[in-house]
Every structure is written in structure tokens, then in C-alpha cells.
Amino acid sequence: MGLGVASRVSALRVALVVPLQGPAGLFGPSCEAISELAVRELNDTGGILGREVTLEVVDGGAPPAQVASAVRRLVDAGEIDAVTGWHISSVRNALAPVLADRVPYVYTSLYEGGESRSGIYCSGEIPRVQIQPALRWLRDNCGARTWFVAGDDYVWPRGSASAIRRYARELDLQIVGEAFVGLGSGDMARLVRRVETSVCDGVLMLFVGQDAVRFNRQFAARGLHEQMLRFSPLMEENMLLASGAEATRNLFASAAYFRSLVTADAMDLLGRYVHLHGPAAPPLNNAAESCYEGLHTFAELARRAGTPDLRALNAAIDGVAYDGPRGTVEFHGQQAAQHVHLAAAHGCDFDPITRL
Secondary structure, three states: HHOOOOHHOOEEEEEEOOOOOOHHHHHHHHHHHHHHHHHHHHOOOOOOOOOEEEEEEEEEEOOHHHHHHHHHHHHHOOOOOOOEEOOOOOHHHHHHHHOOOOOEEEOOOOOOOOOOOEEEEEEEOHHHHHOHHHHHHHOOOOOOOOOOOOOOOOOHHHHHHHHHHHHHHHHHOEEEEEEEOOOOOOOOHHHHHHHHHHOEEEEEOOOHHHHHHHHHHHHHOOHHHHHHEEEEOOOOOOHHHOOOOHHHHEEOOOOOOOOOOOOOOHHHHHHHHHHHOOOOOOOOOOHHHHHHHHHHHHHHHHHHHOOOOOHHHHOOOOEEEEEEEEEEEEEEEEEOOOOOOOEEEOOOEEEEEEEE
16 A cells, blocks of 8 residues: 555654764765665655654764754644654763653664653663673673673763673673763873773773774774774674774674674665665665654554554553564563564675574
8 A cells, every 4th residue: 555545634743863973974865865764764654643754864973962952842833743763872861851752752762761651662782682692692602701881971971881880780790890981082092091991801882973983993003903802782784884994893783773784674675775875875784874863763553553543552562573674673661672683794894604
């Protein structure tokens, strides 16, 4: 079914909150491009509940209070019916009170876990399934037992570091140091020197976008990429490209999606993406693909509830499941469960190693 039905009723308007500036701005274009594909696919099959889906892009890379103000204006004016997109946890925390009991909110980013506020549906990865099993694999296969935790100074890195300390006790690992720097403004040269003087097998990186790029470059400039490994739950193809192939040696990442995954659904998505935008399209990556997941999560949830009404969605979210580029995604309460993969950086792309 095409839009013959959907065009006769009011559009279902979704605010897509993605970073267009700041450290994460380098993958904002990819988020917009894949979201355009998701909307086209939904509308080609009748939209959501017979309603055409339209997007209103909001810059999620602005200061959190500014993002919240922009979304509040849209909600107050009745111009949006739902919110989704990849953005940092500080932005999520600013949006939550604005959206509470008003419109549904599908948060697509990996995050520190524990979100339980009504109307927020989290389709991204959490540390228990993304970081803990990766640390176990790197311990057993690479001998990495001592770690330095380094990241940006805000909600996600701080919350993840707290979880990592628990995992270290469970896995008999040692955390020899922790350091957090200002988001978008940290002194990476100083931080890398601190890592260099520590005695560790690896660095667990909790940086966003361009901050990770700057850390990778400084790390390689000191020759540390030859001496110790790095692992990050937030490392995608744009960040590899910006870091440079030499700076990605001995770098591992875990995610529910990599562009290089060799599964039928993942390869089909890449083919459809390139067909729509051409071979020069912004690189498809985990952060961007999460936006595709967010729109399909909202579609499946609304179809299950039979309405986009928030109260009905809250009642229907537990058990929502669908198959897509990440395989099967199933919600347990407000949090999605999904398979996570570990990959090694190979130049400017990833080689998936194992499913965790």
C-alpha cells in the first residue's frame, strides 16, 4: 500500500533530534540521510497507521537547554507528534521534562542505562550488554586485564564508568586510572601523557565524536597504539576516517550495528541507502543506523497499540519486537534488547570479530 490512504489524513510529524554541531556533529549528516530512507520506506507502505510520516530536524548538538527550548516550542505549538533521534544523555535529560506525558520519545543512542521515565523508549545499547562482555572477550583473547578509563565529562561517560568499576570486580580486572575532560574542549595531549605514565593493557574510551578523533590522533602520535589496545562503545566509521588509518591500530569497538556486518538485513540496508543517496553519501554508521531503528520502533509500537496516543503506547511497549538491520530487537519494558558485536578497526572500516 502506498500513500493513497496516508495522504488523505493528517501527517504524523516526528522531531528528529540529531547533532549538527559540536563533537558529535561529524555524524549528523549520516543521521539525517538514513532517516530520510526510513521515512520513505514507511511512507511507501502506507505510513504509520495510514498517516504519512514527516520529519522536523532539530539540532541536538546545541547546548541541552537550547535543544529542549526548541522542542518545547514545537510541542506547545502542536507541530510534532513524537520525538526520536541520536543525541547525548545530557540532551535526553533536558528533553525528558519537556516531553513528559505529552508526546512519545524514542531515544536511539547507546547510553548509560537505567532510564525509566514514562514515555521514553530506549532502543540503543546499554553497558551490561555492550561493555561488560567486550571486556571479558578482550581479557580472554587479548590478555587485557588492566585498564585506564578516559572520557568526556558528562552523564554517559560518568554513568558508564560507574558500571565499568562493577564489571572490573566481576571479571577480576583492574582500573588503574580514570580521567574525564570537558566535552569538546578537553586537553587530549595532557590526557594521553597521563595514560602513557600509567601501567595498563588498554584504554577504555568514553568520548563522543570529534573528541575521540582528537584522542586517537594524540594517542598514535605518542606511539601508544603499538603498546596498548583501545576499546570504545562509541566508535563509528566517520570517527575512524577522521582519525586516520594509522591512528586506529589496535582499536576495538562494540555495537549492535556496523556497516560491514555481513548479514542479509544489514547488507540490504546498505544497498538501499546507497541506492537512494549514491556512493558519495555520508558514511553509514551505528549512530546513524540507530535513527533508522528509532523510526521503526515508533512505527511498530504504534501499530501494536493501534494508536499514537501516549498512554496506549506506554501500555503496549513491553514485548514490542521486530526484525531489521540489527537482527531481532525486542523491548523488555522501556529498554530494547538486541545482539551486540565486537569489531576491530581496520584502517577506516571495521572487521566484526564475534557476537557478544
